[in-house]
Amino acid sequence: xxxxxxxxxxxxxxxxxxxxxxxxxxxxxxxxxxxxxxxxxxxxxxxxxxxxxxxxxxxxxxxxxxxxxxxxxxxxxxxxxxxxxxxxxxxxxxxxxxxxxxxxxxxxxxxxxxxxxxxxxxxxxxxxxxxxxxxxxxxxxxxxxxxxxxxxxxxxxxxxxxxxxxxxxxxxxxxxxxxxxxxxxxxxxxxxxxxxxxxxxxxxxxxxxxxxxxxxxxxxxxxxxxxxxxxxxxxxxxxxxxxxxxxxxxxxxxxxxxxxxxxxxxxxxxxxxxxxxxxxxxxxxxxxxxxxxxxxxxxxxxxxxxxxxxxxxxxxxxxxxxxxxxxxxxxxxxxxxxxxxxxxxxxxxxxxxxxxxxxxxxxxxxxxxxxxxxxxxxxxxxxxxxxxxxxxxxxxxxxxxxxxxxxxxxxxxxxxxxxxxxxxxxxxxxxxxxxxxxxxxxxxxxxxxxxxxxxxxxxxxxxxxxxxxxxxxxxxxxxxxxxxxxxxxxxxxxxxxxxxxxxxxxxxxxxxxxxxxxxxxxxxxxxxxxxxxxxxxxxxxxxxxxxxxxxxxxxxxxxxxxxxxxxxxxxxxxxxxxxxxxxxxxxxxxxxxxxxxxxxxxxxxxxxxxxxxxxxxxxxxxxxxxxxxxxxxxxxxxxxxxxx
Numbered sequence: 001x002x003x004x005x006x007x008x009x010x011x012x013x014x015x016x017x018x019x020x021x022x023x024x025x026x027x028x029x030x031x032x033x034x035x036x037x038x039x040x041x042x043x044x045x046x047x048x049x050x051x052x053x054x055x056x057x058x059x060x061x062x063x064x065x066x067x068x069x070x071x072x073x074x075x076x077x078x079x080x081x082x083x084x085x086x087x088x089x090x091x092x093x094x095x096x097x098x099x100x101x102x103x104x105x106x107x108x109x110x111x112x113x114x115x116x117x118x119x120x121x122x123x124x125x126x127x128x129x130x131x132x133x134x135x136x137x138x139x140x141x142x143x144x145x146x147x148x149x150x151x152x153x154x155x156x157x158x159x160x161x162x163x164x165x166x167x168x169x170x171x172x173x174x175x176x177x178x179x180x181x182x183x184x185x186x187x188x189x190x191x192x193x194x195x196x197x198x199x200x201x202x203x204x205x206x207x208x209x210x211x212x213x214x215x216x217x218x219x220x221x222x223x224x225x226x227x228x229x230x231x232x233x234x235x236x237x238x239x240x241x242x243x244x245x246x247x248x249x250x251x252x253x254x255x256x257x258x259x260x261x262x263x264x265x266x267x268x269x270x271x272x273x274x275x276x277x278x279x280x281x282x283x284x285x286x287x288x289x290x291x292x293x294x295x296x297x298x299x300x301x302x303x304x305x306x307x308x309x310x311x312x313x314x315x316x317x318x319x320x321x322x323x324x325x326x327x328x329x330x331x332x333x334x335x336x337x338x339x340x341x342x343x344x345x346x347x348x349x350x351x352x353x354x355x356x357x358x359x360x361x362x363x364x365x366x367x368x369x370x371x372x373x374x375x376x377x378x379x380x381x382x383x384x385x386x387x388x389x390x391x392x393x394x395x396x397x398x399x400x401x402x403x404x405x406x407x408x409x410x411x412x413x414x415x416x417x418x419x420x421x422x423x424x425x426x427x428x429x430x431x432x433x434x435x436x437x438x439x440x441x442x443x444x445x446x447x448x449x450x451x452x453x454x455x456x457x458x459x460x461x462x463x464x465x466x467x468x469x470x471x472x473x474x475x476x477x478x479x480x481x482x483x484x485x486x487x488x489x490x491x492x493x494x495x496x497x498x499x500x501x502x503x504x505x506x507x508x509x510x511x512x513x514x515x516x517x518x519x520x521x522x523x524x525x526x527x528x529x530x531x532x533x534x535x536x537x538x539x540x541x542x543x544x545x546x547x548x549x550x551x552x553x554x555x556x557x558x559x560x561x562x563x564x565x566x567x568x569x570x571x572x573x574x575x576x577x578x579x580x581x582x583x584x585x586x587x588x589x590x591x592x593x594x595x596x597x598x599x600x601x602x603x604x605x606x607x608x609x610x611x612x613x614x615x616x617x618x619x620x621x622x623x624x625x626x627x628x629x630x631x632x633x634x635x636x637x638x639x640x641x642x643x644x
Contacts, residue, residue, distance in 0.1 A: 025066060028125045029058040036118035040111045050107040054114060057101060062122065065094045071126075087127055095119030150176040153214040154206065156230065158182040158197050162218035166193060178210045200230070204237045213540070217243035231537065240540035277581060280507035282310050284370040284412050291316040291368040291410075293353050293401060294375030296324025298463060299416055302502040303372050304332055308344045310506075316366055317348045318359075320375070325350060353397035356404060363408040371405050372505070373398060374416040376432065383428035384562040385636050388611050391604065394431035399438050399601065406442065406451040414509035415439055417459040419494060419522075419568040423626030426564065430620040430627045436517060437591045437623070438601070443515030445594035456512030458505045459587070460520040461494025461568055470528060474535050482544070482553035484532045487560050491529075493568060494522035508584050519576060521583040525568070529555065562634045590625065613638045 033055045038044055047055065069090035099115030106112075153169070155162045158180040169177045180192060181200040188199045198206050206212065215234060217227070227243075234241055284290075290307050294300035295317035301324075307315055315332070319325035329348040336344050347366070351358045353375045376394045377383050383390035398415060405413045417436055420429030439455040446453070464471050470486070470493075477484045501520065508518035536543050536553045544551030560566075576585040592600065600623050607615040613635045621627050633639070 022063060022067075024129060025063065025071075025126065026059055028122060028129065029062050030055045032118050032121040032125055033058050033114070035121055036114050037110070039117055040113045050110045053105075053107055054102070054110050054118075057105075058098060058118065058122075061097050061101070062094050065097070066090050069093070087130060088123065091119055091123040091126060094122070150174070151213045152176050152178045152211050153216050154179050154181050154198070154203075154210070154212050155195075155216050155218050156181045156200065157218035158184075158187055158192055159218070163193065165216060165218045166195060175214070178212065179206065181206075181215070200233050203233055203239075207237045207239055212239060214240045214242055217241065231534070234537070238540055238542065241538055276503045277507055280510040280581070281306070281503065283510040285310040285312050285506070287311065287313050288369035289314045289316065289366050291318060291363070291366070291371045293318045293371070293373050294416075295319045295348075296321055296328045297374055298469075298498060299502065299505075300372075300374035301328045301331070302498045303374060303416075303505065304328060305335065306499070306502045306506060307372075308332055308335060308346075312344060314345045314347060314366065316362065316368060317346060318351050318353070318362065318375070319348070320350070320352050322350060353401045354392060356400045359401055359404045360408070363404055363410065367408065368405075368410055370412045370414070370509070371401070371410050372414050372416065372509070373401055375401075376416070376435075378418065378428065380420065380426050380428045380564060381561045383431070384426055385634050387427040387613055387616055387635050388608050390427055391431050391434075391616060392608055394428070395434045395438070395601075395604065396608070398435040402439055402442055402453075402455065406446075406449070406453045410453050412454050412456070412509055412512060413439070414505065414512070415455070415457040416505060417457045417517075419459060419461040420565070421459060422568070424624065425628055426562070427617075427620070427629075430624045433624045433627070434604075434620070436589070437597060440515050440517070440589070440591040441594040441597045444591075446514065448594070454512045454514045456509050456514075456516045456518060458508045458518045458520065460496060460501055460504070461522045463496055463498045463501045470531070471535070474532055478536060478539050478541070478553055483556040484536070484553060485556050485558050486528050486532060487558055487564060488566060489529050489557055490527065491560075491564075491566050492525040492527050494525050495531075496520065496522050504581075504583055507581055508579075511579055511581070511584070517587040517589050518579070519585045519587050521585065562631055592623070611637065 033051065034047055037047070037051055037054070045051075069086055071086060071090055095115070095118075098119055099112075102110065102115040103112055151174075153175050155165055155169075155177055162180060162182075166177045166180075169175055177195060179195050180187075180197040181203065182188070182197050183200065185199075187197045190197045203215070215237075217230065219226075231241065285307055290312045292300050292303050292307065292315070295304055296319040300319070304315060304317060317325060317329060317332075319328070325348050329346060332344075332346050336346070349362055351362060353359060353373070375397060377386075377390045383394075402413055402415075415435060418429065418432050420426065421433035421436055422429075424430040424433060436457045436459075439457055442451065442453075443455040445451075446455075462469060474484055504520050508516075508520070511518070532555055533543050541552035542548050544554040576587050579586055591597075600619065604616070604619045604623070607619055613633050617629045617633070621629065
């Protein structure tokens with residue numbers, strides 16, 4: 001009630017406020033005259049005629065002096081030392097005048113000491129009133145200004161999560177909730193905890209009327225399809241969309257404003273993730289020694305995060321990059337310390353998968369049960385410009401690691417492959433297909449060599465947020481104000497989140513019988529230009545094009561890069577088999593038997609030793625079904641030698 005009264009006073013016109021202050025000062029003059037009389041006579045006395053004359057004299061002198069001294073021009077909520085000095089000077093001047101006039105008039109029943117006592121009391125009273133006004137009004141005024149300056153938000157969802165979020169916002173200073181949006185038509189027009197509930201289909205209208213900058217999704221259980229539908233409603237409203245985490249993340253406590261995060265493109269692409277099968281996740285991990293190559297990479301590091309949660313007896317982190325190994329080791333140590341993963345010894349190991357002696361030393365020392373081989377060069381243009389190194393790492397590194405694993409009796413060896421291995425047009429894709437063929441041939445020849453290792457490959461498309469992914473690139477470009485660069489208007493890609501991809505890799509590996517090529521269900525392919533547009537819209541901005549020349553972010557088509565395909569495929573053949581997991585299929589891909597493959601690998605190794613890029617492309621086209629090298633050789637060394 002007090003806050004409402006103060007807010008009402010602050011909202012009064014300036015002239016009205018001055019009249020109110022003048023009236024308060026007049027009352028203080030009258031009260032202090034009476035109090036001074038009581039003090040002077042040492043008894044409670046009524047004012048009487050002479051007393052009222054003394055009051056009238058005080059008003060006649062004090063109010064003009066205060067006005068001339070500028071006391072009614074000051075803003076009390078900002079009053080400080082200077083304002084206090086102005087009050088003292090004004091009251092002192094008034095006191096001299098008041099005492100002098102009283103001495104001349106000699107009013108009956110009014111002692112001359114009134115001229116001394118009353119100005120002192122008036123000084124205390126006026127000073128206290130100014131200080132009290134500053135104390136009351138300044139805090140509320142500043143908080144009101146801060147509240148008015150806060151981003152104004154609408155909460156989508158008037159359920160439990162929405163109400164908790166509104167309460168958290170009300171107690172903070174980060175933003176201001178101005179209403180709810182809800183799909184339930186029966187709630188439209190109702191009021192919930194002081195906030196109106198609006199129809200989301202009229203979002204553009206409410207955004208303008210309420211000056212809204214953000215829409216907060218407080219519907220943590222909503223599906224990706226429904227998120228897409230909600231995003232369609234926000235189009236044209238020019239607002240940013242943020243969301244709460246999923247229900248499992250909220251189960252431990254009350255909703256907080258800090259739980260809000262930007263609605264990423266990950267929330268909208270693909271299809272809803274299927275909950276992982278705990279039995280498949282644990283089969284090759286729990287209580288066992290697990291080795292991950294490329295442990296510091298995008299996929300490798302996520303594999304490690306998922307693996308430690310399943311409780312291996314030891315996790316070996318194999319990585320060529322010292323910095324990447326340090327970073328993932330520190331992160332996993334923190335994960336273990338937070339008791340998210342339980343007790344799991346971590347062993348960080350600097351090694352190259354091409355170093356047979358080093359890999360043998362590692363596997364002989366710790367005898368891993370399961371190996372996840374994620375070490376690879378995956379960036380298509382980079383491998384196209386450095387083909388020999390790409391093949392050495394992706395093909396020879398896989399061959400070396402797989403041979404050592406079979407020799408050391410590793411039970412399960414899982415290769416992380418890619419959709420670019422299907423009818424590849426680039427060196428990277430061809431190298432990953434040869435790596436698949438190596439494992440297929442080794443699985444088929446296991447009985448000849450006495451190998452007990454089950455080899456499996458898991459093939460999938462782009463993972464969102466990985467190194468080289470367009471999503472972090474587009475985010476940076478939007479943050480910089482554009483333009484967003486894409487290579488072709490019709491280019492499409494499959495997308496999956498990194499955590500889901502890692503979980504499916506682990507589950508697929510657990511189903512391996514030997515030589516299996518598993519393919520992950522990536523949902524529908526996405527046009528990259530549609531992805532770019534959606535990311536711009538999620539940021540509350542508009543794409544600048546011929547239909548919207550005053551838009552915020554421009555899209556620029558730069559042309560296809562070396563080895564790049566317009567679209568990717570997941571299968572070479574058309575005969576995938578379902579598995580016990582709805583998101584994992586098994587492909588049947590033709591491959592070279594072990595003996596012929598060894599010959600081709602030897603010829604490939606000879607071309608690598610000579611860095612003969614033309615010969616490498618020929619060998620790959622002979623080995624890999626459907627490989628057609630696109631464009632001219634762009635290897636940097638080859639091009640420089642041609643110039644020389």
